[in-house]
Amino acid sequence: MDSNFDLKSKYEAGLRKWDKYGPEFIPAWIAEHDFGSPPAVYERISRVLSSGSFGYHDEDAKLGNSFAFWADSRHSLKINPELVIPTVTVLQGLAACVEAFSSIGDGILYNTPSYPPFLDLPSHAKRRSVEWPLIKSEAGWQYDMDSLEKILKNDPGIQILILCNPHNPTGLVLKKHELDQIINLCREYNLILLSDEIHSDFIYKESTHIPTLSIEGADSVTVTLTSGAKSFALAGMRCAVAITGNYLLKEKLLNVPKFLLGGANRMGCEATIAAWETGSRWMDDLIHILDDQRLRLKSRLDEEIPKAKMFMPDSTFLAWIDLSEFNPGENPAKWLREKTGIACGNGPDFGSGGENHIRLTFGTSVNLLDEMIGKIVKGLA
Template structure:
């Protein structure tokens, strides 16, 4: 598989948000979307649909459950029942639907910070309470404090939902099997629903393993997994995701959300996603090999040329979580970096507690462009 070096420029010409939010001379690394294209089968399928004027009402979402089940089996050794897969327009809609279906106003929602910024919006927009479960950090990197989660649950009987980001965005941390076993045990002990966002689960590097939450014994009665192909296959503009209920009871509860509020996936999104899941295995293998080299190259260059930037090798995702604390940036660390280097990253404080002085950098781009980004960072920060 070839990943053309010209792809990012083509994405700017196509008007994609990643490459048009800032001035043309700014290099974009701010959004969790890679620049490396889609499997050729997806392009062919979408072209066929356009040629057929296939823009009308559709039933393609009926095929999503089976396609996802086969994909999860081949990539993760997990075979969800297709009948328990509920199509949604995107992962966030699935999360909000779970909040509405399984919690009440005033209930506590737990999430790990720093975390994907929309998670922070779930409590205030639904009348629920935010309960912060901070990640731990030491010289080995980021980790989960399961004892702290237990203490939170014991202290607050009003917590009803745990929102996991697994793999974790922005740190790239993966849950280990024994950690998820404890989380599921706590869910049973404290009458807790787990909503597991596994949208980055296909981007796992050698030596690491993604453990789907629903493979843990006892998880089925307490878990809804939400995921999509948009990160793996760069399909963010095509609205398609799935919510996978652990059992019939949870699916029935989720289906109590009025269909017009629950939404659904559009025709192009369904067709692109199904085609990618059915045909994209070898393409993803090539993508992972490329991204594995990128993450090692990026972290190696930063350690060597900008050792004041704190960074650990992520186990998953195409995201690097950079600590700029030694430079004392202002509250908007991303703007501070962009003004000095012309590289646009995600702003750490937007990820909640633990994000101060940090930026999130997307390295899912071409090797040439990644080096240009690091070159700019070195030139702009080396003497500061």
């Protein structure tokens, strides 16, 4: 895997990551790595292009078997391919689930800080937002398991819990005993659990991703949502899946208006299937590179600019960095961008717990990562 690339070509590729701020800035703001896709993806897309097969298609029907193979080979999760529902994106699948499993005015519970679209989803669907804040300590971020049942007892109108596991932006990975407790509470309080596991392929050696659907009792309350978008840099291909725990949940989800589930793009299906069926060794190589990158970033920040506080992420290629000691104001990302030329995600956009933080994507080349760190150190010295 080539971990270096031509910067000029990136800025000319029509990618949002590189277009938003232009060549005056180095982009580290969006959760997309720069390592492309497995070779089989390019071969598969080339065949479709050369044949001119751009009409209506049924390739999405093959996603179930392909994802079942990937889930088994990467996470030892046995799933029924018939319970895999194609969607366009994970967010679109989440929105369809909110429509299927809740009503206007119901509560939607999620962790904060949170992936920003989760913050907007309830209000767009005329539901109520209910926060379950993470706890930050000297040891890092963690789930406040003691508060979860209190929240559910105090608000019987909560119908859905959205989990992002692994967690964006902190890189936190839920442990089995935590998932056991969450599933038991969902069953006790009649919640549907929507488990966004889009980052689950990025697990480092000290951690283990436990698929929610592998937990005893999860099949009756869980819909897992995922995609190859993060793992294989395929976000523009518009293809994702929702995996229901049983046929009853599938039936309820498919009762939403048909077009709310959309239709996965032909190219996205082809690319995703090729990646899931052939990309395991490629993924291993990518994780090795990203592991080196997170260690490099953490080490250099600790040594060269210790006032920028970063906990080591257990997963993802995202660093959640606390700039509190610099007093960066209401928009830490803008403050950092103007001082360093590095465009990061803005912590307050992630809701409660995001104050004074930025999110930096370290899924890039060693040379570019070193350049970014150097600019941050120089700009904040």
